[in-house]
Amino acid sequence: MPSSSTGRSNAALSETPLARTRRARKINRVLAEKYPYAHAELDFTNPFQLLVATVLSAQTTDVRVNQVTPLLFARYPNAIALAEADPAVVEDIIRPTGFFRAKAKSVIALSTSIVDQFDGDVPDTVAGLISLAGVGRKTANVVLGNAFGIPGITVDTHFGRLARRFGWTESTDPVVVEREVGELFPPSEWTMLSHRVVFHGRRICHARKPACGACPVATLCPSYGEGETDPVKAAKLLKYELAPGQEALLNSMLADTGGAAALRQEAQRALPIQRRQAFLED
């Protein structure tokens, strides 16, 4: 399709809902082939850890959060322990993640809510999660999708930008984006779709300079041409394991694809199987 150098092609603007759905699902399939190793980049072994790590990840990188959480969870393995923590000690541990005073307050407050309202267990519904101090819809969907295996679309800055570039939505309201994109895919795809789109946004479809000339979904994207279209120049814009000279990293991530899936499944065993199946039914 690439036909426009400034934005959406006329074909995409006038496409039928069915054509949009088909195109969206093709993009998802191509991204699944490109990023078979896509996964939640925060380290966790249970819903409580993922919830806390997600709160800590605001305004910083997942890598930095992963550096502090082993010590944090060794000291405070559950909500009861963290609810009773000395804020100064928590602040010290999480300092490298930035905004550490506010974040310490948040994770202690949400642990207190979990203890007071949910007997110490992280709730497994959007309503329950967003009732916790400092937890919004995005965090709730991250926890549901990745720790409980309940489908959720996580609309962060990357997901919103790409959903608009793909012509899946025109909205900048995360709740509307979540709803409109959700209508294009079966719920069983929502969580992995979120990871793939965010991976693509971080590596290829950057906010300022998308690398259109090196993009695997270029022929399906109405925004082709918003960024660099020259293949050689575009290849130099790629990041992380796709960056020039990072072939060894890419190969190790591809080799570890099965391991990442196994870890995900292990984490999702926290939820009874009947409940997961009910959500995954199409």
Ligand code: SF4
């Ligand atoms: S890099 Fe370009 S072609 Fe690829 S998804 Fe982004 S805007 Fe579309």
